Amino acid sequence: MHQLKRKRAHELVELSNPGDRGSKVFDVFIIALIGLNVLAVVLGSVKSIYTAYQAFFNWFEVFSVAVFTAEYLLRMWACVEEGGGRFVHPVKGRLRFAFTPMALIDLAAILPFYLSMFISLDLRFLRALRLVRILKLTRYSTAINLLLNVLRRNRLPLVRHCLYWRSFLFSRQRGFTCLNIKCNRRRSAVFPLRSGGRAPH
Numbered sequence: 001m002h003q004l005k006r007k008r009a010h011e012l013v014e015l016s017n018p019g020d021r022g023s024k025v026f027d028v029f030i031i032a033l034i035g036l037n038v039l040a041v042v043l044g045s046v047k048s049i050y051t052a053y054q055a056f057f058n059w060f061e062v063f064s065v066a067v068f069t070a071e072y073l074l075r076m077w078a079c080v081e082e083g084g085g086r087f088v089h090p091v092k093g094r095l096r097f098a099f100t101p102m103a104l105i106d107l108a109a110i111l112p113f114y115l116s117m118f119i120s121l122d123l124r125f126l127r128a129l130r131l132v133r134i135l136k137l138t139r140y141s142t143a144i145n146l147l148l149n150v151l152r153r154n155r156l157p158l159v160r161h162c163l164y165w166r167s168f169l170f171s172r173q174r175g176f177t178c179l180n181i182k183c184n185r186r187r188s189a190v191f192p193l194r195s196g197g198r199a200p201h
Helices: 002-013 021-044 047-052 054-081 092-098 101-115 123-140 142-153 155-190
Strands: none
Touching (some): 002 021, 002 054, 021 047, 021 123, 047 054, 054 092, 054 101, 054 123, 092 101, 101 123
16 A cells, blocks of 8 residues: 555656646646746845735745645655666665756755755845756756756766867957057057146157
């Protein structure tokens, strides 16, 4: 009975299968909640709106964190039912699952809320961290998952290209700065007392 419940929980939290109404409802609910969270962050960044509806924003944040926490714990509990046997061990399997990219995103979506209970965090910083929740949508997008896989396979060439362009832009900016300094020196030599004195005769 316990294993059947865990297997059903795994079916609910994973991508919905055709004909599985419960799983589909769960997916739609989580996607809608993520979208509403992003909207709440955007609206909450407007001071007048946040001040007028602060109680609602706070209530909605508590509700969202409660749902996302329950989802995270449910995934941790049911991950041993994953096909392929990667997470079959009750302890090591769950630890391995906890360090998968999507599990880390799920944790990052709720961790700032709990950290704010113990340490003082700037409100703007908290809002920025809440935008991490939009990454939870990657679980439901085949195209985004494909993109992430491509980026993961080509991460070393991408890093090299980023470093190259960073060096190029830095060198270019430094060249313009040196050129600007030289122009200013020449201008000062031609107009030495531009600020108000008299040029020597």
